[in-house]
Amino acid sequence: MRTTLDFTPLFRSSIGFDRMLNALEAASRVETIDNWPQYDIAKFGEDDYRITMAVAGFSQNELTITQEQNMLMVSGQKAGEDEGQYLHRGIAERVFRRRFELADHVKVVGASLVDGLLTIDLKRELPEEMKPRRIEIATGEKLPRAGTKQIETGKQAA
Known part of the structure; x- marks a missing residue:
């Protein structure tokens, strides 16, 4: 339940x-859970990730990888239908679309297709302003105060 x-x-x-x-x-x-094509997600190091998808039967030009903001989409569509008469068809060649939600600042750094496995490498790249930084502490000197404004008195509101 x-x-x-x-x-x-x-x-x-x-x-x-x-x-x-x-x-x-x-x-x-x-x-509805569609677990095709099968895939693995692995983490290598602190900020490196890899998605490996089993896409047997698909060529490089039949696969599309797009990233829009924090969404990675991998889709595949066969270019043409074989004219042969099949006695058994066990290799899946159906259209698929797999979506992966990415965290902020995760970018695709590369993709390759080898032996029916599509590998997508991802890296989290934090901007410099978001990285931790050390703040130096001054010794023996007083920091200048921010200028304070005094509200004028004696003026009548109209």
């Missing part, structure tokens, strides 16, 4: 977490 969670109280009391809450809400929805 699956229950749905109500994230409304969290939306009211949090600022800047709406993307995370939307992802949790989307994950909690019941969706």
Whole structure:
């Protein structure tokens, strides 16, 4: 039995977490599970990731990889239909579209197709302003105060 969670109280009391809450809400929805094509997601190091998909029977020009903001989409469509008469058809060649939700600042750095495996390399690249930085502490000197303004008195409001 699956229950749905109500994230409304969290939306009211949090600022800047709406993307995370939307992802949790989307994950909690019941969706039809299509596990084709199979894929692996691996983490290499602190900021490096790799998605490997089994796309046997698809060529490089029949696969499309697109990234829009924080969504990576991999799709495949066979170019033409074989004219042969099949006695058994076990190799899946149906159209597919697989979506991966990416965290902020994750970029695709490369993709390759070798032996029926599509490999997509990803890297999280934080901008310089978001990286931790050390703040030097001055010794023996007072920092200048920010200028304070005095409110003028004696003037009548019109």
